Amino acid sequence: MRSGTNLPRVGGYNRAVILEAIRHGGDVSRVELARLTGLTSQTVSNIVRRLITEGLVVETGRLPSAGGKPRTALALNPHGAYAVGIHLDPDATVTVLVDLAGTVVARVRRRSGTGRGSSPRATVRRLSAGVDQVIRQAGVPAEAVLGVGVAAPGPIDPARGMVVEPPNLAGWHEEPLVTTLAGEVRMPVTLDNDTTAMAVGERWAGGSARSQPFAFLYLGTGIGGGIVLADGVHRGATGNAGEFGHVTVVPDGRACYCGNLGCLEAHCTPRAMVTDLVERHGRAARRLDISAAPNRVRAEYARLCRAADAGDPAAADVVERSVRLLAQASVTLVNVLDVELLVLGGSALRQVADVLLPAVSAAVNERTIARWVRTVSVERSALGDDVGAIGAASLVLHGAYAPGWTQLLSSGVA
Amino acid sequence: MRSGTNLPRVGGYNRAVILEAIRHGGDVSRVELARLTGLTSQTVSNIVRRLITEGLVVETGRLPSAGGKPRTALALNPHGAYAVGIHLDPDATVTVLVDLAGTVVARVRRRSGTGRGSSPRATVRRLSAGVDQVIRQAGVPAEAVLGVGVAAPGPIDPARGMVVEPPNLAGWHEEPLVTTLAGEVRMPVTLDNDTTAMAVGERWAGGSARSQPFAFLYLGTGIGGGIVLADGVHRGATGNAGEFGHVTVVPDGRACYCGNLGCLEAHCTPRAMVTDLVERHGRAARRLDISAAPNRVRAEYARLCRAADAGDPAAADVVERSVRLLAQASVTLVNVLDVELLVLGGSALRQVADVLLPAVSAAVNERTIARWVRTVSVERSALGDDVGAIGAASLVLHGAYAPGWTQLLSSGVA
Numbered sequence: 001m002r003s004g005t006n007l008p009r010v011g012g013y014n015r016a017v018i019l020e021a022i023r024h025g026g027d028v029s030r031v032e033l034a035r036l037t038g039l040t041s042q043t044v045s046n047i048v049r050r051l052i053t054e055g056l057v058v059e060t061g062r063l064p065s066a067g068g069k070p071r072t073a074l075a076l077n078p079h080g081a082y083a084v085g086i087h088l089d090p091d092a093t094v095t096v097l098v099d100l101a102g103t104v105v106a107r108v109r110r111r112s113g114t115g116r117g118s119s120p121r122a123t124v125r126r127l128s129a130g131v132d133q134v135i136r137q138a139g140v141p142a143e144a145v146l147g148v149g150v151a152a153p154g155p156i157d158p159a160r161g162m163v164v165e166p167p168n169l170a171g172w173h174e175e176p177l178v179t180t181l182a183g184e185v186r187m188p189v190t191l192d193n194d195t196t197a198m199a200v201g202e203r204w205a206g207g208s209a210r211s212q213p214f215a216f217l218y219l220g221t222g223i224g225g226g227i228v229l230a231d232g233v234h235r236g237a238t239g240n241a242g243e244f245g246h247v248t249v250v251p252d253g254r255a256c257y258c259g260n261l262g263c264l265e266a267h268c269t270p271r272a273m274v275t276d277l278v279e280r281h282g283r284a285a286r287r288l289d290i291s292a293a294p295n296r297v298r299a300e301y302a303r304l305c306r307a308a309d310a311g312d313p314a315a316a317d318v319v320e321r322s323v324r325l326l327a328q329a330s331v332t333l334v335n336v337l338d339v340e341l342l343v344l345g346g347s348a349l350r351q352v353a354d355v356l357l358p359a360v361s362a363a364v365n366e367r368t369i370a371r372w373v374r375t376v377s378v379e380r381s382a383l384g385d386d387v388g389a390i391g392a393a394s395l396v397l398h399g400a401y402a403p404g405w406t407q408l409l410s411s412g413v414a
Numbered sequence: 415m416r417s418g419t420n421l422p423r424v425g426g427y428n429r430a431v432i433l434e435a436i437r438h439g440g441d442v443s444r445v446e447l448a449r450l451t452g453l454t455s456q457t458v459s460n461i462v463r464r465l466i467t468e469g470l471v472v473e474t475g476r477l478p479s480a481g482g483k484p485r486t487a488l489a490l491n492p493h494g495a496y497a498v499g500i501h502l503d504p505d506a507t508v509t510v511l512v513d514l515a516g517t518v519v520a521r522v523r524r525r526s527g528t529g530r531g532s533s534p535r536a537t538v539r540r541l542s543a544g545v546d547q548v549i550r551q552a553g554v555p556a557e558a559v560l561g562v563g564v565a566a567p568g569p570i571d572p573a574r575g576m577v578v579e580p581p582n583l584a585g586w587h588e589e590p591l592v593t594t595l596a597g598e599v600r601m602p603v604t605l606d607n608d609t610t611a612m613a614v615g616e617r618w619a620g621g622s623a624r625s626q627p628f629a630f631l632y633l634g635t636g637i638g639g640g641i642v643l644a645d646g647v648h649r650g651a652t653g654n655a656g657e658f659g660h661v662t663v664v665p666d667g668r669a670c671y672c673g674n675l676g677c678l679e680a681h682c683t684p685r686a687m688v689t690d691l692v693e694r695h696g697r698a699a700r701r702l703d704i705s706a707a708p709n710r711v712r713a714e715y716a717r718l719c720r721a722a723d724a725g726d727p728a729a730a731d732v733v734e735r736s737v738r739l740l741a742q743a744s745v746t747l748v749n750v751l752d753v754e755l756l757v758l759g760g761s762a763l764r765q766v767a768d769v770l771l772p773a774v775s776a777a778v779n780e781r782t783i784a785r786w787v788r789t790v791s792v793e794r795s796a797l798g799d800d801v802g803a804i805g806a807a808s809l810v811l812h813g814a815y816a817p818g819w820t821q822l823l824s825s826g827v828a
Binding site for chain 1: 568570626627639653663753781785
């Protein structure tokens, strides 16, 4: 049953809309805020006054006036609030401190130590030490830090604050991460699917170029995604929406750890691609010194992509196939979601971006059914390799300062 | 830029929430409405009083009281409002008059006459005559009819009220259907993608079993879908979301009219399946008198499915392949959208439902990545073959009486 909305929540929503308009606006006045948000000038004035009192917004001077009243420019106060973001990746854990404007003010990277034999508790203690370290490094007062966001590989169980059977994190089984980490850091902790967090980060830190709905396709150790709609992030029934890595691209294809066959992730990750070279072009693999051994994937993937760029036919064949399947999955996503913007990011993107972006753009604009009605833009993530950690921090800032429609609702109502 | 929400719109939203709770509730009192919606009892009382004055809600008697104040049962007045729905299918046009409770009170079915040589204008005049006919048939006063909803094959351009290059409707090219039909019937006309309309119809007429988010998969002459989220129908950037027929299921597979290769629609419609039998099992096709001639598809599809049921190996092979691809696409949809309910419907479903529903249910519960966290229900549409026309009428009722979050917004704001 849907819930109605009572007035206090409407106030909170409008406050978030104003804050967002100031973030995206650049030298925006109260008059423009009223025009941009459709709110009355009285409502805008009241909300802005409170935001200034709380130190989240500052007046930055007078704007040229077109004859009427002088207008005061408003801007976000980046130092008004901070959040910590942790990207828990099987290879490395990146921890950042991000200010209210989305700028990284401190950063720590450690090897994750989540391989076989390490305990989840030890990992949590290391995470907590990283949180202390970025706050100390930035010299920010602890009370200005709103909380810690954690981006973890799915599937997750947000209701219980758990990482469920994380396929890339050996030794973790239904680990109650939110509870244990909150106990260590003594701050609120938020958990989300890593690629959903990245999509939130794109929205939060990507400026006005990310204010329309978009789908985010992540290419890293694994493949994932996130869906940002007009109303906010689409998390799905259980927080596991946007699993673009598990779009089936090859019927009866390669077995994926998820239990399905022929998933995008089973065919187009760096590991899958070096394996493809070994299995389908053994001679070329030996020539390029590519063995697909787990600990050599990163370097071998880079070598594979360089060889393809240089015209090696076997390497080019493997890259082309992967690009074709990624473009095919993108067509499916655009036909299902009808978004006009597709953002690609992740650490495995750089090596193939020059061929992948044009191929995806051509596919979604030439082979989707509504192509007569709209053009789909395909863009690269603005956030670089720290997108996961920045996204995790954005979970905290986004939750605190940019609630979507759902937060207009009463919660806990049948 | 997101818009804020002003108070009159909040009122309209809460009114819709109350009306929806009464529709789903069955003998619900004001006290229960307050509990169900999270609204104050004062707000509930005010809204209910107005709904009674307008004739949309009636008091149906006293409910047993648990010691406190006596409670008055409230129910929808089905005769409070009506809407016409038209399903514009290439084979036949179905026109229905639906009351506020979602019950069909009159129905007309005509061959569409949209084949080669017929003009869109002539079709529009026939549609208008059908509208008059269902209203006369039901003996309903014209002023109680809120408007006409049209469900048409996509892609559509809702902003211009147009059916764009409808692949199954020869002779239609950017036809301004909304304007021409509204001119004929002199009522408001709403246009939507046919399968999105069906999903709205499931939500509207499907009772409390359809009050959670779901994806609707339609199997008819074509294959399509609709996405209903917690906030309302997901229409996408251009009203063309949910094109499940154009999920790619076979890389480099059969060419689809949409410009893509290997779409679900190119492999799993009745026409594609009889073509498969002819192409891959010529001898069996001749034995079963299946030629895949366009005007024989409906009968030959039924024959193909009966033969598969009876154990004919060639027919069973074709049906099994189609079921496998539909299950594969369902896995993709659940991984992307994270819904806990998948509803299947459409005129081609009946013949394969007994094998398809269990296969889809097994696939989405055994091969999706978040299967540890949730169970996905796979159900048959409650609406039968008129789902398109009922859905079209629901567009009107849904728009008028069940606005989603988006209608809380100011419109036309930059």
